[in-house]
Every structure is written in C-alpha cells, then in structure tokens.
Amino acid sequence: MKKVIIGNWKMNGSHALVDALAAQITPAAELPYTGLVCPPFTLLAYARKTLPASLFVGAQDIAACEKGAFTGDVSGALLADSGATHVLIGHSERRLYHQENETTFSEKIQAALAQGLLPILCVGESHECFDKKETKSFLRAQLHFALPFLKEKAITLAYEPLWAIGTGQTPTLPMIQDVHSFLEGEFGVAPFYGGSVTIQNYQDILALGAVGGLLIGGESLFPEKFALILQGKAL
Template structure:
C-alpha cells in the first residue's frame, strides 16, 4: 500500500510560544485531512510545547548532534531531542551545510545517531544554481545522497529524503515539474543502490518555495511523496492550503 503524502513544515529560526496557536490550528485541520500525514519541525525551544498542544500531527526537530553526549556547548543530542517529544529530525538542510559547513559524512553520522535514539530522519539534499546550470545537478545530488544516507541495517523504513534545490529555497523560484520528476527518479535509483527493494517505500519530498498555489502541480509527479515547506508553514492558513492540495491529489 502506498504511503500517504507527507507534508512537513520547517519553522527554521522562527517562533515563540505565541506560535503555538498556529500549531493547534494545523493540528485541527489535519484531523479533517486524514489522507495526508502532516508534521511540523519547530525550533528546539518549542518541541515539547508543540507536542503537548498538537496531538495528531508529527512533531520533529531541525537538527541534532551526532554524539550521545559530551562537552558540546549549545548542541542537542538525538536522545535529548527524542526526550523533548520529537519523533523525527531534519538533517543536512542546505542552511546547515552552508552556514555550519556540514559535510555528507556529518549528516550520515547524525542520521545514524538519530536512528539509534529512536527518531526517524528526513535527509535533505540539493544542488546550487551554478551546479544546475553546469548540467551537474543529478550527479551532485546523487553523490550527496549516497554520502549522507546511514548504513544502518533496515534503516530504509525510517528514512525520508527531501530534495531541495538550494536556489529555490526562500527565493520564490521553483524548478519545472519535469526537472523535479527527473531528479526524484534519479534519487530513487540511488536509494535502490543503497537499500535494494526497501527503497521503494522511502518517500521523496520536494522542498523550495512550495506554496498553496503551486503545490498541486509539484506534488503530482510519480516519485513526489510530499513536501518540505519553509516559510509557508509559519501560518496555518498557508500551510493547510498545501495539505489540502496534497489531499486532493491523493484522492
């Protein structure tokens, strides 16, 4: 049986307790739209509160440290993230790779730690505009993915992949539907090379300037299993519009 579309909101470094009203509204909407799996990744300061306020949707984190514990001031381990109420963690987002110089090996280590702590993982990959213009997008993304995937046995059923072209994140630009479909097909082939038949069950999300207006078209691809949503997830109204588009496409 095919998995439900997975729509995940990444709040990034936005949100104080006043934002819990948006989480509650999203949770209420998700109860009416059961054909879609909905989740939010608030900042770490709101994971516990969001889990208490939102009963139906998934709640996750935006990062974790690879180590189980130690002298890492300001960092949060996977076990701590799980203890706070998270069920999953986003890893390898381009903003982490760029601003914190995270490598594929760093992402792989974090993913292994998260899985060991009982978290599911969403692994982000994506090319820059220069890499796409040079005709290297699929090669770059395939290599990123292969280097970031955990080698943990039977990890496939707890992994989601999010393709987010770096040049589309927060810019209002989106790739063509054909480009998205071609990239997701290439990602699927890489997943099969690592996990074999189990790769067929791994959802591949699209992320990058997704909104209620373009969601239906972007989600219609045969290998597009949902969306990782940034700015549009900060408002229940705009985020739920994307969830509705996913639900309509799942009918």
C-alpha cells in the same frame, strides 16, 4: 501510503504560532497527508503538547554526540524526550553556515537512529550545477556516504535545489519529476520536494508520482495557509 507534508520553521516561531496552527486543525480530523512540524528546539515540547495527535513533531537538527559537556548541542535523547519523532539532517543552511559535511551527517544519522528518530536527509544542487546539467551526478556523489542507510531504508530524503530555497524560483514540474524519478530509481526512496513551495503550487507538485511529500519553509509560518495545505485544500 500517505504523502508527507513537513513545515520547517527554521529560526522562527513562538508559542503563539503553535497555538494559531493548533486552532486551525480539528483534533479529530483525519488529514489526507502525514503532517510534520519542525519548530525550533525551544518549541518542541510545547508543540507536541499543543498540536493535535494527527501531526508529528520533528527537530531541525541533532547533535552527533550522545550526551556530555557539549554546550549548545541537543542530543537525540533530548529530542525524543521533547516529543520529536523525526529530524532534519544536512539542510543546506547547516552545510553553508556551519560547515557540516558528510562525516557529520553520517554521525548525526546514527545518533538519530539510536534514539528511534527518523532522519530526513536533505540534498540539493547549486544553480551553477543546475545550469551545467550536472544535477544527477552531483546528487549521486552527495548521497554516496548515505548508501548503507538508504539500502536499509533507514532514512528518507528531501530534495531541495539550493537556488529554489526562499527565492520564489521553483523548477518546472517536469524538472521536479525528472530529478525525483532519478532519485527513486537510484536509491529506492520517493523524496520529498522543497524549495519555494506555496499554497498555489503544492497540489501540482504533490500530484507528481515520484514526489513523496513536501518540505515547506516560509509558507508553513502562516497557520491558515499551512493548515489548508495539511488538509489538502486550496486558498
């Protein structure tokens, strides 16, 4: 099974950025990884229309509700209609800035599955938790609500230590392998790793056996670099 490369554009991007990435990927080329781009809602349909079929398009969030008078929300049906096949759920920025919790995430996972979207549940510990060597117990508790979905293999996981997101700080390779081996052994899923992934370190991280792929933030906003990563190349 191919490992997965995900570009999470967060609240960034434009039609020009989609065009620039599309220009870097040969449409007929077979990529060594499964590639997924998660642009803002406003770019989903354009990304699906413009990017080569070898790349999937996913959303960064989903509404828990199916439809109706929910101003500003975007349902799973709307995401699917825009061409999305995957959706991120539970990203630390959703937890921090929108006070979302396990109840919300459970509802969002169900909403995604109802529309045939593959949920990618994000988990990760704070630096304080890491310093206290409580990472594994924290992740076990954080994922307790998701056990029914994990047992059914209905979702995948992305492990992003909060202290590594956008900071330039990356856990050592043995640390990443240790946490990912724990998650795979405990929940039967080889998680994706996220947190200050760059073109300089991505190959070493992907080479770890328990890492199922990468969730890339800032580096995915540079079309040349992200295209090289998708193609398994170095700078």
